[in-house]
Amino acid sequence: MTSFVKRIQAWQQQSGRHHLPWQGTTDPYKVWLSEIMLQQTQVSTVIDYYLRFLKKFPSVTALANTPVEEVMPYWAGLGYYARARNLHKCAQIVATQYKGLFPSQASELQKLPGIGESTANSIAAFCFHATTPIMDGNVKRVFTRFYGIEGYGAKTDKQLWEQAYKNVMGEQQIGQYNQGLMDLGSMVCTRSKPKCQECPLRPDCYAFKYSKQAVLPSKKPKKIIPQRETIMLIIRTQHKVLLQKRPAQGIWGGLLSLPELTNEAELNTWLTEHPTLHAQKMASFEHIFSHYRLLIHPVRISATTTLQDSARLAITDTQWYPLSDISSLALPSPVMKLLSTDPEL
Ligand code: SF4
Incomplete structure (x- = not known):
């Protein structure tokens, strides 16, 4: 059977999203901005914010040179305001310590404020052709269902990351694969009522075979919120x-x-x-x-x-x-x- 990566790439080519405003660019500033905005926020909400933000701050230097209080109105409504403060801090570091150029190595990117492993890997793969996989909520859902990975927390995350790195070993140009995983998770392998009939992974998907779509990914143990x-x-x-x-x-x-x-x-x-x-x-x-x-x-x-x-x-x-x-x-x-x-x- 065709490899997992090849199936995702072929599906992305044919059925994935190709017209989001941050696609088709290898500018790390634009990719980074979209990645940060998309954390915990839906694509449909992010699009307008992203375009407005980019119009006002067209480069990392423009962002770094603007006082943070003038940046906040362009984030207001997106929530999780620590993201905006880290975004500004990160822009200032890139502008001063890296002469306005984002580092190309995922390990270097991860040292910047607000950039975790998945965001760093995404920027490195999309902009610098690194073979670095991503792991957001959509990818987790596809992986836990396809591989039958149960559980919640650090141990499960470690297992998911190991699988992610294993999948891309020996592959090249995995930007389209990363995009395909996000697209598949948000368009086909959805939280409720996944469209398994349209999925390229169906022939050997664990959740499909054992009808476990409703219980994977495993739910976070309930905590009473004060x-x-x-x-x-x-x-x-x-x-x-x-x-x-x-x-x-x-x-x-x-x-x-x-x-x-x-x-x-x-x-x-x-x-x-x-x-x-x-x-x-x-x-x-x-x-x-x-x-x-x-x-x-x-x-x-x-x-x-x-x-x-x-x-x-x-x-x-x-x-x-x-x-x-x-x-x-x-x-x-x-x-x-x-x-x-x-x-x-
Ligand atoms: S077959 Fe269904 S459950 Fe399995 S990965 Fe595809 S959409 Fe998700």
Whole structure:
């Protein structure tokens, strides 16, 4: 039977994706940018962000020369903001230590911030013809099903990587193979209802043979995600809203957000200290992070123009922003949603 690699390459040629904006280039900057954006984010979401980002920052030097706070608005909404901060850090290292040229070796690429083994291997294979395999969620799904690899965690990952390196041994130009695996995982060997009838791996696929598609890849053991709560203050005048810059480290690091209070008692104390303010509670909603759920209780506060001095509101690191500028600011997605759907704004 034709080798695993050859079957994937032939399938990619005939049925894979060929028109994504980051395909057909060997520019490591473009490949790197797409790889980072695609981590934990769907292709359909990434396309617009990728094109907008590239238009604004056409080269790694252009990105490195822009202050990080001017870069964040081009990432806002994609989530996982540590990726954007690492992206900027990485661009600065490439611009200064590597004279604007990405290193060609996967082992060197891996030393840069935010670049793991799969991303480094992908850049090396697509841009420098290295024989380096990738391992993202799509590839894991294809491998666990095809080879019947069960389990979850570091031991399973090691097994998957060993298989990945074994597959490409002696092969050349594996860019198309890597692309084919990602395409097959996202178009055919999908999480639910895989289209096995269209799959080039079906004749010797373990999951197909034993009807194990629904149980592979093995599920992560369930962990109860804790819930936290916060009160978000939408302090506004007729045309402006008060936003607070978040600390560089931690959730939504470096982004603008709404001022927060931790609980009802704190809110009551704050309102007592500012008796001229009018507070109105809005519907609470939940935002899910990977490690906890945040229950947000928004409170709309109408301030008069005489209260525009934010220092008098006893909230630090704040600034008034015109409501008309909201859509262009670097705001976390639940805050953006809250502000853009508030009928009073
Ligand atoms: S035959 Fe089905 S389960 Fe096996 S790799 Fe192909 S799509 Fe996935």
